[in-house]
Amino acid sequence: MNRDELTTWFRRKLGERIAVPPERIDLDRPLETIGLDSMEAVELTAEIEAELGRPVDPTSLWDYPTATALIAALCDDAAPGAELSDAEVDAELARMLAREDDA
Amino acid sequence: MWLPLRPARLRTQRIGFALATAIPVLGVVVAALEIGRIGWSWVEVVTFGVMMVVSGIGIEAGFHRHFSHRAFAAKPWVRLALAIAGTTALEGPVLYWVANHRLHHAESDGPDDPHSPHTPARGRLAGLLHAHVGWIFGARRPSPGRFARDLLRDPLVVWVSRHHLWWVAAGLLAPALLGWAMTGTGLGAWRGLLWGGLVRIFVAQHTTYLVNSACHTVGRRPFASGDHSTNLRILALPTFGGSLHNNHHAFPSTATNDFSVWDLDPSGWFIRLLAVAGLAWDLKRPTAAQRKRRST
Numbered sequence: 001m002n003r004d005e006l007t008t009w010f011r012r013k014l015g016e017r018i019a020v021p022p023e024r025i026d027l028d029r030p031l032e033t034i035g036l037d038s039m040e041a042v043e044l045t046a047e048i049e050a051e052l053g054r055p056v057d058p059t060s061l062w063d064y065p066t067a068t069a070l071i072a073a074l075c076d077d078a079a080p081g082a083e084l085s086d087a088e089v090d091a092e093l094a095r096m097l098a099r100e101d102d103a
Numbered sequence: 104m105w106l107p108l109r110p111a112r113l114r115t116q117r118i119g120f121a122l123a124t125a126i127p128v129l130g131v132v133v134a135a136l137e138i139g140r141i142g143w144s145w146v147e148v149v150t151f152g153v154m155m156v157v158s159g160i161g162i163e164a165g166f167h168r169h170f171s172h173r174a175f176a177a178k179p180w181v182r183l184a185l186a187i188a189g190t191t192a193l194e195g196p197v198l199y200w201v202a203n204h205r206l207h208h209a210e211s212d213g214p215d216d217p218h219s220p221h222t223p224a225r226g227r228l229a230g231l232l233h234a235h236v237g238w239i240f241g242a243r244r245p246s247p248g249r250f251a252r253d254l255l256r257d258p259l260v261v262w263v264s265r266h267h268l269w270w271v272a273a274g275l276l277a278p279a280l281l282g283w284a285m286t287g288t289g290l291g292a293w294r295g296l297l298w299g300g301l302v303r304i305f306v307a308q309h310t311t312y313l314v315n316s317a318c319h320t321v322g323r324r325p326f327a328s329g330d331h332s333t334n335l336r337i338l339a340l341p342t343f344g345g346s347l348h349n350n351h352h353a354f355p356s357t358a359t360n361d362f363s364v365w366d367l368d369p370s371g372w373f374i375r376l377l378a379v380a381g382l383a384w385d386l387k388r389p390t391a392a393q394r395k396r397r398s399t
Contacts, residue, residue: 018112037112042255058256059252062248062252086256
């Protein structure tokens, strides 16, 4: 699936989910401001996985600043990802939990 | 910090939350009427008891200590079982539960705490009601990308969360089957469903909610925790150790909440048992010196 096809598909899927016509979806807006909750993020990434036939982390929706950036990364496996590594996510969580312990 | 939730999605969620809150209450009313009409049997006691342990341990040892705080590590199948067991309590998918709980700790009893009874704008009683159950219907959701990022990358947690209504249904079906197995009658299955299912969900939900409301309001504060959290020992058994809440806020990542012989902590006992069996490891617990430093 090339970038244009994936972009069209993504517009349609996101449009269905948030009840907005596909042509009105702004793909350059930060994904987080679309307001998908955790369950919707999980469902949408499952749909992307089914479409692409390979695993996609639900955190991708937060890892990339915009849908355009996410689509670009999904189309090009070799592209250096904006994704945090699992070790970085672990470190971030450890910091958050450590702050609690010191609170 | 907060997710900008869309109005249409919020409406759908609120309907779901209302049903999840109201149906167990209805179950309690029907169960009480039935006891008055035809008396009790062992089916109610056994199905309620078994399922209460499943969902209570699932919430306190699973959702809370393992998934929210990483208080201990465990074998994948144990993690799977804990995630499913906690989901049967009908307190939402593990991803949602954990994000709310981590934000609660980050902002405990402050303006961004999702469920603090101490909000200046509300009176005391309204504050308690908000912390107990009202907050669920609020319009704010913590960002999962910020508060549950590790779990969004955990395929096991994502899978259990995606199908969370399956597990809720299994938590209703299992006690019905148990009731049927005990009596061989449809009435036995019905009473299993009622007591091991709906009444148990009501008790599981509201014991958790009491930790959020009562355990930030009344009780002892043996540790300086920087918030209003308290220990309420009278609730220790029904909350599976969760009501030792001041101990928990002072040391959020501890796997075991019992810092005195009077602190009954069934989840801590269960986690120690897992460790003895080699199924859990890296149990965190503050040292005596750390506890002394924080004691009031």
